[in-house]
Amino acid sequence: MAYQIPEETINRIKNAADILEVVGEYVVLKKAGRAYTGLCPFHAEKTPSFTVSPEKQVYYCFGCQAGGSLFSFLMRLEGLSFGDAVRRVAAKYGIEVPVANMSPEQKARLTENERILAVNEAAMRFFQETLADGVEGARAMSYLVGRGMTRNIIQRHQLGYAPNRWDGLSRHLEKQKVPDDLLRKSGLVVPRKDNRGHYDRFRDRVIFPILNLSQQVIGFGGRVMGDGKPKYLNSPETPVYNKRRCLYAMDKANRAARATGKVYVVEGYFDVLAMHLFGIENSVATLGTALTPEHVQLLKGMVGRAGHAILVFDSDQAGLNAAQRSVEVFEAGYLDARILVLPKGHDPDTFLREKGPDVFLKAADNALAMMPFIIEMAIDTHGLSLEGKIKVVDEMQAPLAAIQDSLARSLYVKQLAERLNIDEAAILDKIRRKAAQHAPIGGRSRSAAADKSTGAATAMVDRGRLEMRIIAMMLHCPAMIPEIVGRNVIDDFEDDQCRSLARMVVRQGDRPADRGLDLPASIDDPEMDSLLARLAIEDNRWDRQGCERLLAQFEDRRRRRLRQDLQRRIESAEKNNDMELLAKLLMQKQQQAGRGLTKL
Structure with missing residues (x-):
């Protein structure tokens, strides 16, 4: 639970913030009349239905019915509480959220997420200071320099070193009065088997801080400098860190990806650092997991509808298998992706150092689209013998069935038939049977929560259509609010939710606002929040005569x-x-x- 943030502070933050700027960090937006549109970050779509109104300072998706204020956007996208979302926006605009008048009880109720982020920030500074220590961090610094990392890369990516001690970080944070339960929740320590105390998770490892798009430290990765196992160790899942929902260096890559409409996805920390070192800053890496629908949504938010991702894989079997598994995820997420397989024995780090960035970029320009790539990969694997062709067709069934666009699927089936020199109809028949059985994976279809929200909103529309039109009028013509109140219109609303929402608008409408009607910052019920956003964002024409008729x-x-x-x-x-x-x-x-x- 968040402590109570003063209302005047929330209003000050709202007036200083711009929803276009906040949402624009996650979604590529294009102007469409008085509003802006983009691909929705809450569900997979290939045609933009997500709308942001700078005039009303709200967003709404006409596809999945998600909507609300800039605070609710962050709450929905990153799982934040209202207090966390307010503080996130406040930090972005340099506004201090007062804590001086907090009671001890209020301080104790600071949100868990916020406290974990503060602990992570302190841990990152400790790791950085240890790396910079001429004695304790000398070996780690020598290792990084030996891997070709420059001082600029080390500082920009805030690399660090976890000392070769069981309690180096623990003792440091305990001196700062960080409680044991918070250390454990942050994933920085591991409980001992007898549950008596704990020890540092990261020891004698180079540390890679993992940041979100808001530049907050959400987790860490650590690499041994010798032959220890595991070679890489990542933070466990925590309330602020979910490896399915974040990518390494996405905070650094976001701007460059937007500018180029292109993002490179590599497999490791040092691969990302090498890409950035050679000026290819629109590069990210997965964090010890296969590409997920959530990753695709993140990538799509970086490059927009017309952009694409280039997946850079090693040429070993693991890399090729990863490429094949990615097809369905990207098809379901409606993001164009291409695959670049580096020559045998190379990863991005070694290839860039040996060949240089120009050769790499040229190879990337010639990268195959996902489907042609896996067709060629299957043929290389099984050959063009009779048995080989049967295996190729069997292997291609699932990837081809995952393609939702029937025209694109037919064209790829034709390409496969020509490569195998067999009847196209025979392949198409097998693919159609497979497609009929094919269920969309996560991120393709709308969630149960979205369906529930839509159903509730639809029921409310049926119950209180006239009442909702009056609420919309109040949002678009706030000058009518005193007359509505004077006629006791709201008291006679039949729908309880409409009555509650209308009274909320009245309370907000009584206050002066810099940008039209000052919409409520947060509503406890997300369905109501979305409904209010929809009513506010609708571009209806209202005049005095129309208001009187209503x-x-x-x-x-x-x-x-x-x-x-x-x-x-x-x-x-x-x-x-x-x-x-x-x-x-x-x-x-x-x-x-x-x-x-x-x-x-």
Whole structure:
């Protein structure tokens, strides 16, 4: 739970921040009228349905119905609490979130994520200082220099060294009053088997800090300098670190990837550092895991709809297998990807040092698209004998079935048939049968949560369509809010959620705002948050006459509802033979008819 951030601080952050700038770190946006559009980071799509309105300072996806403020964007994308999201934005714009007036209880309630990030930051500084130590860090520094790392690369990537001690980091952090439970939750220490104390996870290793797009330290990788095992050791999963959702050096590569519309994906830390050393800064690496749908969404956010990824693999069997496994993931994520397999015995580090960046970039320009690559790989593996062709077709069934575009699939089937010199229809029949059985992997289809959100929002639309139109009017024509309040319109809303949302808008509308109506920063219910964003982002034309017609329609419906309700009560009184109540109700009906219910 986050402590209470002063409302004036939240408003100051909102007024200073720009949702285009915040969202633009994750999504390539292009201007479309008064709004901006891009590929949604919350679900896989090939046609942009994600919209950001700088005027209303909201985002909304017309594909998966995710929407809200810049704070809810970070909350949804990175799993942050509201307090964490506010502090993230505050740090970006140099605004201090006050903590001086916090009580001891409030300090104790600082979010776990925030505390872990602070511990990681302190650990990174410790590792850096140890590497810079002329005595304790001398061997590690010599190792890095021997691997061709320059002082600039070491500093820019904030490399460090974990000393060859069981408790080097632990003792350092304990002196800073970091509690044991937080050390364990950060993954920096490992509990002893008898559960009496702990020891440092990273010892006598070169350390690679792993940062997110907001430049926060979320984890670490460590490499031994000799023959120790394992060669590489990464942080375990923690509340702030999920290897399926992050890429090494993505914080450094993001800007260059956007500028070029291209991102290189390599396999290791030193490969990334070598790429950056030779000026190819649009390069990232996976963190000890195969490429996932979440990785594809990250990469797509870097390069945009027209961009592409180049996967750089070693020529060994493991590299080739990794390339083949990647096909379905990229097809499901609608991201164009190409594969560059380096000559035998080379990785990006050795190839760049031996051949230079120009030769590497030329080879990358000639990289094959994923499907032609794995066709050629299958033929190289099995050959073109009768048995070989059968094995090639069997091996190509799943990758071809993963292609959602029927035209693209047909063209690749034709290419395969020509290479094998066999009947295209026979291959196509097998692929179609496989495609019918093929279930989309994670990231391709909308999540159950998204479906639930859509269903709830649709039900709300059906229940309170007129009420929602009034809320939309309040968002687009805030000058009408006093009149809506004066007529007691909101009190007579039939839908409880609409009534709650309208009152929230009224409270926000009472405050002056620099950019149109000051929308609520955060709503506890994400469905309501998304609905408000949708209503705010709709580009409807509102004028005074249209607003008056809508209010007249609502009041007419209200009169009909009251008449119907009164008639039901009269019929009930007659049925129960309650003459006293019946007389009162008939009197009310007569009074209503007399004054026409003009004032309700």
